[in-house]
Amino acid sequence: MDEIIYMNLETSPSLLLFVFFGTVTVITALSVIFQKNPVVSAVSLVFTFFSLAGIYGIMGALFIATMQVLVYAGAIMVLVVFVLMLLSQRAETMSRYRKHPIRLVLLTVFVIGFFFLLYSALTTGVPHSEQMGKGYENAEYSFPIQGTATVNAKGNVATVGASTYLDYLLPFEMISILLLVAVLGAVILAKKKLTEIDQTKDTVL
């Protein structure tokens, strides 16, 4: 397998693009956790999401790339930045770890070891890695319609859509109920109690 990989490591443009987007992903992800100002962390996270969308695009998963930009870089980051602005953050100190550099070093060593365990588990533990997937091709999915022969869905978006609505219809409906419950829970959690309104009228929130 290694020979195949090294044979293909010529200057293909998709590999160069992957290296670029991967570098941007790692640098901005490090920036997320090491910046002192939470708003700068949020902006770095937006860049991480966009470069991950680029990687999905290179791999040919166009639906996922679009959803990454719409859902993560759009909706979730707007929510996070909105809450950050609402909370009047101070720049946080990491003094607890500056005072104990040994603890920071130990944590970093632990996380690096954790990475190698994770990587080896991922690369060796693929189930059924020798056989191809059944019933699906990468950009084509055939499904039966009543009274006709099978119909092919072609292209990435149509394939993902057919798989969602034919094989995963019940999880899809359950996701909609979950989102409804989450929105109701968020409203109940974030609203003030009626009796507290008079007492907290002069505070910030």
Add this chain to the structure above:
Amino acid sequence: MNPVINGIPVHYLLGLAGILFSIGVLGVLIRRNIVIIFMSVELILNSVNLVFVTFSKALSHINGETIVFFVMAIAAAEAAVGLALVIAIFRHKKSTNVDELQSMKW
């Protein structure tokens, strides 16, 4: 199993996903700001999405990409509830530092 996706070896993609997951875990461990811990959890979810898409392409099986869609929906629900909790806790404690949120400490 197809070891190269569009000229990108699967090892590289899995390595990038592992690096992202580890950065997310490090962020959860060293930061004390509850919103940044939240962003680190988003990084972890994104690395899992990358692994799903990689195996979906490598095994020529579309189910991985379908599951990524569900992961995104659950991440959106988690963001709504988690940030509402952050606002409720901030209103109660006037702080977003997790070291000061120890009323449930046993």
